[in-house]
Amino acid sequence: MKTRMTDLFGCRYPIQCGGMLWIAKPSLAAAISNAGALGNLTSGNYNSADELRTAIDETRQLTRAPFIVNITTMPSIRLPVELLQDFFRVCCEKEVTALEIAGAPVDRFLGPEFIPMAKEAGVKVLHKVGTVKHAVHAQKVGYDAVTIAGFEEGGFPHKDNVSTLVLVPRVVSEVDIPVLAAGGMANGRSLAAALSLGADGIMMATRFLATRESEVHPNIHKVLVDKKEYDTSLNLQSLLSAFGLQVRALSNTIMKQVADVEHAGGDLTDLLPLISGERAKAVWKEGNAEEAMLTIGQSVGLVEDIPTVGELMERMIAEARESLDLARGLLSENEGAWQQKSSA
Template identity: 90%
Template sequence: MKTRMTDLFGCRYPIQCGGMLWIAEPSLAAAISNAGALGNLTSGNYNSADDLRAAIDDTRRLTDKPFIVNITTMPSIRLPVELLQDFFRVCCEKKVTALEIAGAPVDRFLGPEFIPMAKEAGVKVLHKVGTVKHAVHAQKVGYDAVTIAGFEEGGFPHMDNVSTLVLVPRVVSEVDIPVLAAGGMANGRSLAAALSLGADGIMMATRFLATRESGVHANIHKVLMEKKENDTSLNLQSLLSAFGLQVRALSNTVMRQVAEVEQKGGDLTDLLPLISGERAKAVWKEGNAEEAMLTIGQSVGLIEDIPGVDELIRRMIEEARQALDEAVGLLSDDEGALPRKNSA
């Protein structure tokens, strides 16, 4: 499969892994890149520029294929702006293939010099956005590609609550740079659908969490197979609406407590013990899925097994091919076939 996305990043298949705090580490990134997709190394896993530098080296020891580094540009106590700027500089110094920026645009959050710095280093910069307006801004300030994420996505969907099905063709018609579709993507049919909507590829995260290489506890894998599309909820509007965002996470005990605190008008001090990243970090490894805020997308409803990454990618490409073939098969001039557009 050759698209503008595979041309831009030099990967074999138009499938990218999204940033995943505590999960998208060198071993998973390399497994995904070795399978022909674009693995993700998430900079938020690290506390210093040196740690990120070492993680890039570790990933390169495990794969000679391209991978992307996620920098989440949102206010954070653990990851202040100066550290994010250092992460960006390290990626340019290391000449990684590409950066996935999620959150505020680089030009505004890190400074106007950063996109030119990436261009100078030959590092491609992709922006994950949740609205058409932000995709247009990304193109204007020089990003090489955009990912448009519908509100099905796990993590931090935009508060507009618009679906991937509507956002992808909207963005495709508004920008000229390559567009990746995210939110609700989990199998070959998702890939075929996104390509049919005009996207150049897809990004997914929950589906990669449900692979043997993701490193989470077996109970988490079991939960991912059991939960359905209506088992996630949207919360934290009280904290995140100032950024136009909210959180989509697994509906569990902690998220019900978060909802109660929000209803009572609680603030960050009340919410922090429930939503802390450290709490999620422990749960991914220890396996009690009720005990932390676990960011997961509606795509969890499409997950029925825990394959190896290589098997997942091969299966997706075969499924996508079949789905596209089946769709093309519906178009025929034979009598009884579907009427073509504009036919009488």
């Protein structure tokens, strides 16, 4: 499983964990990296540059394998631009393997000096995008790789509502840098499909949330196993479509209330108490999945158990190989049968 992604980041398998606020912390990041994929340390978990510095050191004590740091470049009261700029500088100072930028492009949101700063430090920069246009921009301004996320993804999909199946081959034919596929990725068959579409690897988040090493309440793990592909919905268009975004979250009591407030013409002040990150933070710990906006992808329908990250990786790689062999076998069988038939 050597691809341009494994070459770029130095990981064993072409699988990356996506940023996960309150979840992607040193222990999970290290478990994923130790299992051969690319673990994620999400900077939004921290309130200062020093806290992020400590978290990077902590992750390095748990793994010698590479991991990626997520910086979510969206307007936020808790994480102002100056703090995001400090996070970026810390990652360069610490020479982390790579940065996953999600949201506005670094050159526009943080400043034109930041991508050259990463290049100078030897830090690879990947941008998670939701459209072909944004992938092309990322390549133009010097990013090393892009993740293209279809609207199946949990979190903040683009408002265009285009699926991963269509976006991946579109982006692959428009850029030359490595491309990761995200949204709907959860098992070895997803990986095989993404590679067949021309991607260099995959990114997934919900599937890593459903592992034994993710530190959430056992009820949350049970919910992830029980919920199906139709149990998430797209929300908050009234607030986010100006930024080209929306939120995919688990359908639950809070999201019904959010929809009611939106329909009644409520604004951010009305919505904030329902959608606050602090609410989600409490739910991950306490386990009542009805009580917060939980950014879960349609891939939840593919979650059937809570394995260790190591078990998940081994299973996925074996299944991907099997799926690719099966497809190759089917194609050559068909070709042989067709030739026999046409020459008879």
